[in-house]
Amino acid sequence: MIPISKTIMGKEELKAVKEVLESGMLAQGDVVKELEDKFAAYIGVEYAIATNSGTAALHTALAAIGIKNGDEVITTSFSFFATASCVLMQNAKPVFVDIDPRTYNINQSEIEDKISERTKAIIPVHLYGQPCKMKEIMDIAEEHNLNVIEDAAQAHGAEYDGKKVGSIGDMGVFSFYATKNIITGEGGVITTNDEKIAERARIIRNHGQMERYIHECLGYNYRMTNIAAAIGLAQLKKLDKLNERRISNARYYDKRLNADKPYVVPGVKHVFHQYTIRAKERDKFSELLEKNGVGYGIYYPVPLPSQPLFNSGGFFRVAEVASKEVVSIPVHPSLSKEEVKEVVEVVNSYE
Ligand SMILES: *Cc1c(COP(=O)(O)O)cnc(C)c1O
16 A cells, blocks of 8 residues: 555654653753754744644634634635634634635635624635745735734745745744654644744743743643654754655656646745645545555545534535545655556556
């Protein structure tokens, strides 16, 4: 079986973890600080705040800009659950926007229709590793005085207009979950150029503690461990190389597959967290993959507005169709030449 994702852990990660274990300083400390500094430098922002998951990073980001009961936050109808559940964590309301059928990202031209007096922020998601139309989104945000939190959980190293995603909005949020482009097992990070937001986020991450045992606001234990950070530092060094391999696998597929292939917006750097194709009769197609040992994933089978929890009403035609047709095939960096060749043969054998 060729798996849809596979972790790559080398000697560097093992050595780094061993050093932390031997140091005895397991919880948040110097190693976390070093990961924050290096990640901020990589993305091209002033500040990074590490957390123990991407979901914690999203929640912290919303709390840091003061999203609260009665506020509305605009986001895409097609993403992982956490993109929208974090809005509920602040007792605010997610307001969904349909997607662009070619990129699967939020359709920026439909955002303004959803803005009300209660709207405070937009969360665009760089789905599958492809940047959203950030210029248009930032223009709308500026005109309506909204914060932008980029959900870059699938897009470490992706670029828009020569800038890394996570450096364009007021904040960026990344995940280091075990299947993402770089990983710490569980982990996440917030990026920002805003000193005040960074300070708020650091406090919220640590029980709302301003100084020792003085708690002024509601916070959480969202701290990352030094153990996770040690893995993250070793992974960060490899990120560009790992992304290049994803991109080269994607190019190989682009040239050879007969399927409905991913569209890449001219001028962006897509880092192919997923390589997602469409199949009209998806069950039949995925059965063929399964039978021939090609792992696949459905990201995502249910659009966010149709999740029982949100059940938000409205009709999101493009997201509905996408949720029934998308299939992601293996594009991860540890695929061998034989494996990508085999994937092409199996996919192209579909009638
Ligand atoms: C993975 C992911 C998250 C959540 O990150 P976790 O680290 O799993 O909590 C949020 N948004 C998107 C788009 C993701 O892919």
